[in-house]
Amino acid sequence: MFWRKEPPIVLSIGGSLIVPNGGIDTEFLRKLNAFVREQVKKGKRFFLVAGGGKIARHYRDAGKDVIGEMTNEDLDWLAIHVTRVNAHLLRTIFQDIAHPRIIENYDKRLINWKEPVVIGAGWKPGWSTDYDAVLLAKDYGANLIVNLSNIDWIYDKDPNKYKDAKIIKKLTWEEMEDLVGNKWIPGLNAPFDPIATQLAKKLNLTVIVTNGKDFDNLEKIIEGDVFKGTVILPYHIDASFYDREYYTGQKGAYRIARMGSMTGRIIHAISNFYRALLIKIFLNPKNCLDIGCGTGRLVKYLRKLGIDAYGVELSKEVLELADKQVKPFLKLGHITDLPYQDNQFDLVTTFDVLEHIERGKIKEAIEESVRVSRKYILHKIYTKENLWISLMHAKDFSHISVFTKDYWKKLFSEISHVSVLKNSFFRLPSFIETIFLLKKD
Incomplete structure (x- = not known):
């Protein structure tokens, strides 16, 4: 069924990659062909959107040179027809695996x-x-848009004109609006156009702008590895986002705040005790590390059950909210750089953490959790199948990596020195939660 398939990836292919200087770049197209087919074998699905690029601007310039002024509509139509020729070329290349219709009416x-x-x-x-x-991302549920350009990054100004242009590795849609403006002009040469920027901002999408000729880097983007490219996000998500308000107020998007009410405190206390009890019954580790431990409630209950438990948390503000009795067992740290030794813990856990990690750091985060474990790694992740989330949560803007269960299963299976266990831990149905238990080889 459709919903069981991996969400599609949208590749917006700059026309200047296809036709850079008046001649078609067949070497680029060969590499694109090989890359897409290899990814399709792995279960990936793609929308390939062809741009017009320099050749479209040449047509517009030619029209204006001959007849003088042209309307914006006429200028746009020239560019649109160039994109359709480029799209037809892509359709010809992928004719055996592509839908027969080229999308020209969205x-x-x-x-x-x-x-x-x-x-x-x-x-x-x-x-x-x-x-x-x-x-396309909106209508077909794509979880990733990659804008393939002829630059590695977005810059604060044109690097071809200004030697002091600075790389921007991450920015919000509001910052992108400041950079590109809010008005569409035919032939505008921008890393992501103003009208698309406004819609992406409204939809809270994440877009990556990168060099389309670097297919090794593109594979890293798709596989969740560290990559070159500028990430455009709805908000800046860092340690400062997870403040006191995130845990005690409505910023964390809980219908009932975790610590802001007696009801919230009771519900989350029961939830953490339940998790601790399952860990004791099914895994019974001598010691345990909880990554993204928050105020340390799980650590508290694990220790009461006789497990030598510790926690690490990104936010200093949140650690200050922890009970005095558990604070000595909590540390400040990041999931990609844990302040612990190799093979230090029988069990390493994350509960609702990985969906907060940006795509380019997910694999690094998983490998770091494996590094400090000597036996088990347990990850509970919010995935697209967890329909209960709409009952318990409003929109949490820090959920920047919400994928399907199959996406995570495949990713974990590709991590070296671990295997994914199927029946070694109690799990609720997927519409409630998604849990993966890994065992270190």
């Missing part, structure tokens, strides 16, 4: 979509192919 949804590749082109004046890519 109001018409695909019916009985089964193919792993779909090609998209320009639609109508005033909307760029960046905007079309955002529409």
Whole structure:
């Protein structure tokens, strides 16, 4: 069934990658062909949206040179037709695995979509192919948009004109609006156009802008490894985001705040005791590390059950909220750089942590949790199957990596020196929670 398949990935392919200087770059297309087919073998699905690039600007310039002034609508139509020629070339390359229809009207949804590749082109004046890519992500549930350009990063100004241009590795949509403005101009050369920026901001999407010719780097993006490229996010998500308000107020998106009310404290106390009891019954480790421990409630109950438990937390503000009796067992630290030795704990846990990690650091975070464990690693993750979340949570903007259960299963299976266990821990149905138990080889 469709919902069991991995969500599609949208690749917005700059036209200047396809036709850089008046001639088609067949070497780029060969590499793109090989890359997409290899990823399809791994179960990935793609929307490939073709841009117009330099050749589209050449057509617009030619028209203006001959007749003088042209309307913005006429200029846009020239570019749209260039994107459709580029899209048809991509459709020809992927004809055996692509949907037969090239998307040129984004109001018409695909019916009985089964193919792993779909090609998209320009639609109508005033909307760029960046905007079309955002529409596809919205309509088909894509969890990743990668804008393939001829630059490695977004800069604070044009690096071709200014030697002191600075790399921007991460920015919010509001900051992106300040950079590119809020008005569409035909032929605008921007890393992500203003109209697409406004829609992506409204939808709280994450977009990565990177060099389209570096396919090794593109694979790292898709696989959740460390990569080169600028990440555009709805908000800055760092230690400062997880403050007192996140745990005690509505910022954490709980219908009932964890610590802001007596009811919330009781519910979360029961939840943590339940988790501690299951760990004691099914795994009974001598010692345990809880990553993203918050105020240390799980650590507290594990220690009461006779387990030598410790916690590590990103937020200093949150650690200050911990009970005095548990504070000595908690440390400040980040999941990608844990302040512990190799093979130090029988069990390492994360509860609702990995969905807060940006895509490029997920694999690094998992490998670090494996490093400090000598036996088991348990990850409870919020995934797309967990429908209960709509009952217990409002929108949590720090959930920047919400994927399917199959995505995580595949990722864990690719981590070296561990195996994924199936029946060694009690699990509730997937519409309630998703738990993975790994064993170190």
